[in-house]
Amino acid sequence: MTATADFIIIGGGIAGVSVGARLAKDHSVILLEAEPALGYHSSGRSAAMLIENYGNPVSRELIGMSAPFFRESDEFGPVPLVKPRGDLTVAYTGEETRIASIVDEGKGMESLSPEEARELVPALRPDRLIGAAFEPGASDIDVEALMQGFSRQLRDRGGRIELAAPVEGIKADGANNNGGWVISTPKGDFACGTIINAAGAWADRVAVMAGANPVGLQPKRRSAALIRLPDGMDASGWPMTSGIEDRWYCRPDTGRLMVSPADADPVDPHDAWPDDTVLATGIHHFEEAMAIEVTRIEHSWAGLRSFTPDDVMAVGFDPECEGFFWLAGQGGVGICTSPALSLIAAQLSTGQSPQGAGELIARLDPGRFGKA
Structure with missing residues (x-):
């Protein structure tokens, strides 16, 4: 039997679990991770820090937007997510x-x-x-606590996480007049209206499987x-x-x-x-x-x-592949930008316009790459 959801997220790193937690508040979400654990390849091997002067201007803006969450939020409990380091x-x-x-x-x-x-x-x-x-003001980030907080929130809000479920095929759902996708894995087929491509280093390969042009990761x-x-x-x-x-x-x-x-x-x-x-x-x-x-x-x-080719992450709907949303190319700032970037991605993928972020959204738009 095919499991269905509004959104299927491909990739269980920090990008996938954080946007999944945001979306699960009001939508049905299934996250597919190829490995037997979340954060296996990049997020789980990161010695991440909150350094507001790190990276390019877009990264710095997103880090600055994320800083209050790290320093002030008690969303995941009373234990601080950051500790002073310098x-x-x-x-x-x-x-x-x-x-x-x-x-x-x-x-x-x-x-x-x-x-x-x-x-x-x-x-x-x-x-x-x-x-x-x-x-x-630079601080250590508790990556494990951040990953656990977002993944627990995703599940608590009704989201589903499937581990050891590598994507084997993606096809448009021709039986659905409203559009959508069917994703094949060893654990069965999953159907959705929107794919969130948060597959990290494999995101271009996922795009090709769905018939989208790669962005050149x-x-x-x-x-x-x-x-x-x-x-x-x-x-x-x-x-x-x-x-x-x-x-x-x-x-x-x-x-x-x-x-x-x-x-x-x-x-x-x-x-x-x-x-x-x-x-x-x-x-x-x-x-x-x-x-x-x-x-x-x-x-x-x-x-x-x-x-990505210009070192700025790709976040937004693919310009030519309906229902295919990019969340990739974070370039080493995925952990420290995740609170802000996941909120922006959740808003964009549900048709909302993040307030006061028009210029930033334009910089993130995957359509800027054309055909890689």
């Missing part, structure tokens, strides 16, 4: 102009001397360090490793720290230090794993900046961040 970008000889522009053009940024930067992160090597830009790998700190070194209070050249960053993580080479290597959609050479190069740059010798990696992993 974000420190360090600069070296020859980078004076760049670090000054980061402070001048940023929101709530502070300019720090080398001595002030080393007060925050004593392990920074003083050689050639000329200063830093500091965003004191490019998945890019981001790797990370967990390292042990030297005996007696306590980094729990350190901010997120990165070099201005974007070749490494680190952040405290449960008594260890998470280090990333800040890689963005183009790859095909797959279950990502770290490249040992890329990871070693990033750790080398980390050791050049920090007086910490990495002798052992305790754990390493990688995830995929997917980008």
Whole structure:
């Protein structure tokens, strides 16, 4: 028997579960996730932070719109979704102009001397360090609590989540005079009026299955490793720290230090794993900046961040494929933009116009890509 819903969401990352929670308040929703768990590929591997000066202008606007939810909402209970951390970008000889522009053009940024930067992160090597830009309001995001909150809300509002249900086929429902779709999975067929394509790195492939043109998504790998700190070194209070050249960053993580080479290597959609050479190069740059010798990696992993051709996410109805809605290409800001972006997507997919966001909506429109 075919299960039916107003909306079927393909993809169980943060994009899918958050828009599903919004839509389930007033509509029937089924979410299909190919893997045996939600947030398997990208959302579940993210070391996300709420950094309002991160990303392109559209991303920053959406992060700013999401910030009150993270800092003030008790929608998922009394436990805070964020904890203060701070974000420190360090600069070296020859980078004076760049670090000054980061402070001048940023929101709530502070300019720090080398001595002030080393007060925050004593392990920074003083050689050639000329200063830093500091965003004191940056915070850690509890990704697990956010995912659980949205998925619980989706279910509590009557939504249905099907795990281990990869999409095998999509066809227009010719038997329905009002239009719609039939989606085939190993768990059976599902019918709906509107598909929400929140399939992350696989979103272009889902589009082709539905007869829509791809937008030209490019998945890019981001790797990370967990390292042990030297005996007696306590980094729990350190901010997120990165070099201005974007070749490494680190952040405290449960008594260890998470280090990333800040890689963005183009790859095909797959279950990502770290490249040992890329990871070693990033750790080398980390050791050049920090007086910490990495002798052992305790754990390493990688995830995929997917980008559109202009690095701005695609959110809206496909211009040529009726009933097919894009929610893809978040490019590494899916977690920190999810409260605002899910609300915008829910409004657009139900024919509403988000108030005061006309220019933003135009920037998100997937129709800007034409035929990829």
